[in-house]
Amino acid sequence: MLVRGLFADKGLERNLGLVIPIVLAVAMVILGILVAKAFFWGLILVIPLLLIAIWDMVQTTHSLRRNYPLTARFRWLFEDLRPFLRSYIVEGPLEGRPYDRVSRSLVYSRAKKDEDAHPFGTELDVYSEEYEALCHSINPNPAAPRRTRVTVGTEQCRKPYNAARLNISAMSFGALGNHAIEALNMGAKIGDFYHDTGEGGLSPYHLKHGGDIVWELGSGYFGARDKDGNFDPAAFADKSQHDQVKMTEIKLSQGAKPGHGGLLPAAKVTGEIARTRQVPENQDCLSPPGHSAFSTPREMLEFAAKMRDLSGGKPVGIKLCVGMPHEIFAICKAMLDSGITLDFIVVDGGGGGTGAAPLELSDHVGLPLRVGLYYVNNALIGTGLKAKVKLAASEKVFSGSSIAINAALGANWCNAARAFMFSLGCVQSLRCHTGTCPTGVATSSPVRQRGLVIPEKAQRVANFQSKTLDSLHDIVVACGLETPDDFTPRHLRQWKNNAEMIPWSQIVPEVEPGKLLHEPEDTAFAEYWRMADPDTFKPVA
Secondary structure, three states: OHHHHHOOOOOOHHHHHHHHHHHHHHHHHHHHHHHHHHHHHHHHHHHHHHHHHHHHHHOOOOHHHHHOOOOOHHHHHHHHHHHHHHHHHHOOOOOOOOOOHHHHHHHHHHHHOOOOOOOOOOOOOOOOOOOEEEOOOOOOOOOOOOOOOEEEOOOOOOOOEEEOOEEEOOOOEOOEOHHHHHHHHHHHHHHOOEEEOOOOOOOHHHHOOOOEEEEEEOOOOOOOEOOOOOEOHHHHHHHHOOOOEEEEEEEOOOOOOOOOOEEEOHHHOOHHHHHHHOOOOOOOEEEOOOOOOOOOHHHHHHHHHHHHHHOOOOOEEEEEOOOOHHHHHHHHHHHHHHOOOOOEEEEEOOOOOOOOOOHHHHHHOOOOHHHHHHHHHHHHHHOOOOOOOEEEEEOOOOOHHHHHHHHHOOOOEEEEOHHHHHHHOOOOOOOOOOOOOOOOOOOOOHHHHOOOOHHHHHHHHHHHHHHHHHHHHHHHHHOOOOOHHHOOHHHEEEEOOOOOEEEHHHHOOOOOOOHHHHOHHHOOOHHHHHHOEOOEOOOOO
């Protein structure tokens, strides 16, 4: 009514002198209230920042913060964000390390049963030195069996095992949380392939869903040790005879940190993990660099034979990252001399590893997988042991082509670790050793593991394995072969120079079967053969 009165017939001009002061007064009151509130909240924000700036100026440990109080902290903020910014915004599809986005996307797609075909041709530079090709045949073999398996076990083994061509590599309970272990084992059960325990012991979560198990024993003998940390035969016999345990594996070294042993930080040694490993709770859990049960090739084989007997005649093998090649030849000499034969050997490459390791070891110690396979495969062929001792490969296996390439270099089957982590939902945040894995895979935190729904992830694990073997079958068919065992180094070609692509058989020629026994000097391995002794890992010549 007041407003209508002010702007009545008398006209706007006569009332402006009254209206304007009222409007200004109201505006000033509102502005004052807003300024007061802004000032109050400004103080709440500014005072802590001011205190931080003052502290930066007087502290003596960081020169940047002392010279550039408060603002220098943005450096650490962007350092923390850098991996995520690179992964999601900056890096190209083939640039990520250790797995690029194309590789990870392939695993994700297959785990979810999404479309995994790639449009518009390869993104690889086919004329670069890194490019390699598997040679197909003009006469493909569509009648090749869709699935083939590998029989593991010599005549010394009473319970041989038929292994799938792709299995879950060693990842310990403790390094992975119990939800991840359960999902992996349930996936192995669904897909009928095996799940390696890693050296962290045989936990209830490995046995909960009925998947096949390969029990790995490292130098800490976790789950089969006495109070002093030595091998306990009774404890081993009790667990190794479990129906789910199909094979046992002696871990000599691993690709991420060969010859170093391992350490599970005290923060990750929960009560459950301590009971599984038979170690004190909330204390650092150390795996020594070497084994206390043996120190020579012959003693190692005697230990393996003992494990085979204690397990009821199940296959026993070793896992190692190859270092000094003569040691492989020493193991073969020991097998020939003692009559004790390993059932399988798993070669882990220097580029492998799911957890944390000293950077110097990861980057520069241990031979890459293909070089290691070359030495082990030729040692077995040259000593006539290849038909008895099966060979497996473990390093950066994530596709049918990677399995086929390893098969061309002698591997009967492959194990994968990080690829199966991707199938669980791993996003390569590189925080496996901190206990703060954002996807709940490499952590024991119940809160973080909540995001990992076991049945759903288990199906993804099985999907990935099955779809990858489908792609392996496609390659076998395209190459005109019957099984992956028919691949040879001739099927794998690599650039020699800008104009010539040559087969691996010319780069790393295979020794003739049995030739190390009769004419070792006429082989490329004569020096290593001379250096090898069945009673020591040290070179003797």
